[in-house]
Amino acid sequence: MKGFGNIRGFGMVIGMPIKRFLVAAMLLSLAAIAAAQKKVLAPTPPMGWNSWDSYGLTITEPQFRANVEVLDQKLKPFGWNYAVVDEGWFMENPQDRPHPEQLRLDVDRYGRYIPAPGRFPSSAKDEGFKTLSDYVHSLGLKFGIHIVRGIPRQSVAQNLPIEGSAFKAVDAADQSDACPWDPTNWGVRDNAAGQAWYDSLMRQYAGWGVDFLKVDCISSHPYKADEIRMIHRAIEKTGRPIVLSLSPGPTALENAAAVGAMAQMWRISDDFWDYWASPSGKDFPQSMLGQFEKTAAWAKYAKPGNWPDADMLPLGHLGPVPGYGEVRATRLNPEEQRTLVTLWSMARSPLILGANLTELDDATLKLLTNRDVIRVDQASTGSRMVGRDGDVIAWTSDLADGSHALALFNVGDAPVTVKKSIASYGLTGRNFSARDVWAGKDMGRIESVSATLAPHGCLLLELRR
DSSP states (O other): OOOOOSHHHHHHHSSOOHHHHHHHHHHHHHHHHHHHHHSOSSSSSSSESSSSHHHHHOOOOHHHHHHHIIIIIGGGGGOOOOEEOTOOOOOOGGTTSGGGGGBBBOOTTTBOOOOTTTOOOOGGTTTTTTHHHHHHHTTEEEEEEEESSEEEHHHHTTBBBOOTOOBBBBEETTTTOOOOSSEEEEEEOOOOHHHHHHHHHHHHHHHHOOEEEEEEESSSSBBBBHHHHHHHHHHHHTTOEEEEEESSSOOOOOGGHHHHOOOSSEEEESSOSSOSSSSSSSSSOOOSSSSSHHHHGGGGGOBTTTTEEEBOOSSEEOOOOOOOSSEEESSSOOHHHHHHHHHHTTOOOOEEEEEEEOOHHHHHHHOOOHHHHHHHHHEEEEEEEEEETTTEEEEEEEEESOOEEEEEEEEEEEEEEEEEEEEGGGGOOSSSEEEEEETTTTEEEESEEEEETTTTEEEEEEEEO
């Protein structure tokens, strides 16, 4: 090396023998790799609760806190740790959403939405969501919010200044681009003013202590790559580890690399609700039956920091103001509910619950707190659909301790008896020590599966060599 003589001389110059120098360098390199790995946002699929399925646009601070208390006491011990305020938190009168001209929306002097103080009293101190997020953090939980991409139309109409810049709202707004279903925002231009807008927005959220940001009308119909990139850059500038979740779906498979480089979650289907089969025969609402193909197509993209999202879990009691439909207990029967949680876990989808937690019943709690099922979602690798035989769909995944998960789903309307060797599912070995995960029952050593699956039901086995 020019300027250092030989490498031995270089080692002595820095005050240590070359061998010690190389060992130190190697240890530093390993430490750097470990530090980089620790910085991965969402190293496992996020788990938590979101207000949309039960409260729609109407969630209030007392209702949110009541749900968070249950999340803390009953679900946090099992890994459920995000609490997310979904759409409409800045609306004083969300019930008037069908009449946009009547909506009253709260913004600060820089044109950014702030929580409606009549619904979120702690925000009245001009701290936004800071007090509420501090409360969530005090319980060892993480705090999230939902937004629709863009800039408030009323901020553009008033041409308010963009915080931290010389730009104004008109400079950032694309008034030819509006979300097809949202009456509140304009799109944002891919220019310096647009980046300044998103920089300002993310600084606001970082100051509030936001850990999770769900951005809507951005990953599909329409896909807005420019705005995703601007939001990603703005989050990085804050230095705060904010998980970015993109909605709605279906995100196109050809955009997998792009969204994976900028977000930690992205929706793979349109809004999923509690139907086994689509009531309309269309993509909205997305049905349970329609998710098998979508999760299989996206499974290979699931990895630390990247989680294809099959949408929230519409389980338990959905009310008082569901985001879709009337107040109800989930339409999914017990077999379908187990199939839902099993498929999401095998596909390693985020697990975001939509139930009203203040009305959480014992059956739903038991469904959500099976540690072995959660382990498949949180700690498996190589998850894949391995075949279909008539109405039976098979998935396998690998677990860190060398064991495997095998899930069999009956998507038909009649019982199906399965009698097949384990080897036929691509798992090699003479026989396995098996455990029925949902039943919590050890089955001894087996070479084949012999079981009857109920209509829309499933079997989940843990297999050890």
